[in-house]
Amino acid sequence: MxxxxxxxxxxxxxxxxxxxxxxxxxxxxxxxxxxxxxxxxxxxxxxxxxxxxxxxxxxxxxGQHSAEPSVSAQRVADGAPVAATYGPGPGLAEVKLYDVEGAAGAGRSLEGERVEGVIHFPEAELAALGVSAERVAGVKVRGDSMESTLADGDWVLVDLGSRDIRQEGVFLLTVSGERRIKRVQRLAGGALFLISDNEHYQPEMITPQQMGEVEILGRCEVRIGRIS
Missing domain, CATH: 1.10.260.40 (lambda repressor-like DNA-binding domains)
Structure with missing residues (x-):
């Protein structure tokens, strides 16, 4: 053939x-x-x-079938491995992948954005992470500001149902309509620190007066690598 x-x-x-x-x-x-x-x-x-x-x-x-297309995936919080595969199968939830980070967008909805591909996670694995399969999306990382947590070209699984910044972590958010991936820290008085894990980038403070320009879209839970 x-x-x-x-x-x-x-x-x-x-x-x-x-x-x-x-x-x-x-x-x-x-x-x-x-x-x-x-x-x-x-x-x-x-x-x-x-x-x-x-x-x-x-x-x-x-002409040789792959035994199983494998995916390198780890929790953003602690690097613990997470099961994932590119192929569909029983008990697997499909997650759409969007190349939208850093692009202007219309709020938290990704509907209407171009789907770049799909990845599948065991539904039980998502449940163990406290993530609803209906409220997740894969987003491509652009730039090196989040090295070494997230590298340019990585995909990250975003829990669109988790937007509470009191639980500090890495979030997908918009600032003045521009999507970003940053570590978010809440400060006294209602201000925010947007932190890049790459030490070459300075933190950005969002004052209480600027909070109307910020929208938290979801918490970044899983770093997704490439097919190996």
Whole structure:
């Protein structure tokens, strides 16, 4: 079987149309059709994107199925490992991945934003974290301000149901409409400190008068790595 045939087989296995897989790969439907016909060969950026959607890229390229696409995931708070996989399965909750951190957005809702891929977590694992499967989203980290907690290009699982900053931690928030990922510390008098874990960045104080420009979107619970 040719690699183009294996690509089509993976698309059918995931019950995706050509248009849906093209969106995951950030290409046109015409390009997707040309990949499946063997007329053109896909580029690395395309393969990386569809891997996030659950496509077994190793099988597409070599004909050898991956034993199980693995994901490196750890709790943000203490680095404890968390089970996760790119492929769907029984007892697994699907979490959408959005590349939106640092972009202007319309508040806490991510609906309408482009989905870059999906990842799956055991529902029992999310429950143990105190996270509702219906109220989570994966967000891509941009920049190095949160090194070494979160690196540029990481994905982080955000609990959109946890917005209480009295429980200090790392949060996804908006400041004047711009999404950011920062460690948030509440100060006396109602002010906030937005802290970058990279020591080369200075903390930013949000005064009580500026609090109207801040919206807490959710607590960052799990750092998600890449397929290994």
């Amino acid at each position: 040719r690699s183009c045939d294996r690509l089509k087989a993976e698309r059918l296995r995931l019950s995706l149309s050509q248009e849906e897989l093209a969106k995951l790969g950030r290409v046109s439907r015409r390009a997707q059709a040309s990949y499946e016909s063997g007329e053109r060969s896909p580029r690395g950026e395309y393969l990386e994107s569809i891997a996030l959607g659950g496509v077994d890229v190793g099988y597409v390229l070599t």
